[in-house]
Amino acid sequence: MSLLYQLFVDPFVQMADAPDLLVQTLWEGFVGGVLYSLIALGFVLIFKASGVFNFAQGIMMVFAALTLVGLHEKGVPAWLALIATIGVMYVLALGVERIVLRPLVNQPDIILFMATFGLTYFLIGLGELLFGGSPKTMITEQLYLPSGALDFKILGGTVSLQKIDIAAAIIALVMVAGLGLFFQKTRIGRALRAVADDHQAALSVGISLNQIWVIVWFAAGIVALATGILWGARSDVSFALQIVALKALPVLILGGLTSIPGAIVGGLIIGVGEKLGEFYWGPIFGGGIESWLAYVIALAFLLFRPQGLFGEAIIERI
């Protein structure tokens, strides 16, 4: 009885008791969710255009952030380092397309998935070799990102919002809007959608698959860079961030593998759900449930919609 009370009544009593804490928790979940959706966005971009489930997105994010900080540490001014990092991501996209994807055209999904694992290992080694394995601090000030907190007095308490979190939310919004416009309104965007729809049909009307893949991987690289900067500003730039990126998997699957809005909504559901769960229900289980709650939430949604919230319906034929 008391367990039922603890599970189903007590958390809500706590929420009603301290609405300011609830708002704070919701906000933190929201920001976490935005960052998850940014990582998931990188996955979706690549999955849509090439059908590759890109496991390396997490390490690409770490690698981009490391390159940026590492170059700045070596005395390159911040703006130049940013441009150079973008250049590096372009070279990476070219390399991946030429060396990994092109020889593996038409292979089963799981083989391509494994190839991105190989890429992950390679990038971990390369990143550590070039910039060392120790955590670094993100150069927030040099990039004109705000720091400090805004305090609001509402609902009889104080809610404090980190400025960097607000910036993260805005940047995420801008990126999603930008990508949406890019996909819907430009020539390349249309080509990308054509490729996503049907590789062969796209080829037959003269769209170069190789070019498209470079563009998509480059776009995912830019998203990875932005995500890396924002995650890096919240914690440190280290290889541990790669584990955080694994959280993008449930986000992605919850939203549906091919849907950009799905990535956003999925990210918010997971982010908020995870924080609420940890804060109000976590103590009952002894804490630390954040590590698996995201996956269980995704699983619960999947049992009702096996293709994810916004995924294309799975039609099976013999």
Add this chain to the structure above:
Amino acid sequence: MFYREAGQFKTSYAADMAIFPIRQDRIGLGLILVVAFVVIPLAGNQFLLNSILIPFLIFSLAAIGLNILTGYTGLLSLGSAAFMGVGAYACYKLSTFFPEVNILVWILASGFVSSAVGVFFGLPSLRIKGFYLAVATLAAQFFLQWCFARVPWLYNDNTSGAIEVSTHTLFGLPVTGPNAAPATRYLVVLTIVAGMAWIASNIVHGRIGRMWMAVRDMDIAAQLMGIRLLRAKLLAFAVSSFYVGVAGALMVFLWLGAAEPEAFNINLSFLLLFMVIIGGLGSIVGAFLGAALIHILPIALRALPALIGLNLGSATIEQLTFMVTGALIIFFLIVEPLGLARLWRIGKQKLRVWPFPY
């Protein structure tokens, strides 16, 4: 020339259905077994046994288990390390409750515990497919790992939070714990792995294996042909988790001697998946080849710079190992996406027709 079945006639159904129909294969396998059971325990040193062969055999067993699920039934699993953990913790609990029972009984019994947990986490596979299923197994991975760290009952309320193996004996010889000789442990592991590989090979070549492969190739078609998906998939989860669980118990009891929850983290799951895919999906030999490559490659790479006289720092070597491993994985996938088992098959075919091209 030497590898040719000309003149070997099959005169019974049993001979026709044999797993190794060619005499040379049987001789080769016999030779391998003789080397493994007799020569290596006599000649091998501690490093070879402890750091290379014992883990290689244990990983092979786990890879066979994962191969049953992913390679034969087509269900992607990213949670195999957690099931190894279930096996290890189950064996630990059972052997501390009943220390007087033979440890081998508990190692095999812990496979059944792992099986039960596997079936539970396999239930979503009836509704979710492909990469979506990967999330269900990831949920298992993180949830079980959390249990290993947060449920004190599982590690008998140790202050360290780790499980440690006490000494158990078999025929009067210590097989687990700090006093066990590497050669003894090696022989025990080898016996279990060889036996279970033989059983697995028989399962996948029989009715059950065909049922699994039908489900892998197209589950709806399989269902229309009268295969009950619920039973086929859950059976695959059960058998696979049994193998993986036994491998986990062996890993802690006969190799590491102690383990923390971190030993069963997601990286181990990925490593096992590598072994299965590099070795070849849907092949028992492939599981051994993949385990050999993935486990021995980093060890070899670490030893290489010292051998050729290069003096690199240990950190640099570690990083280069990562890079080379990654590059080789991509290389192998490009050269032969069907895995080392496929290369093995091509090699055998070439030998058969040699000196002619076909």
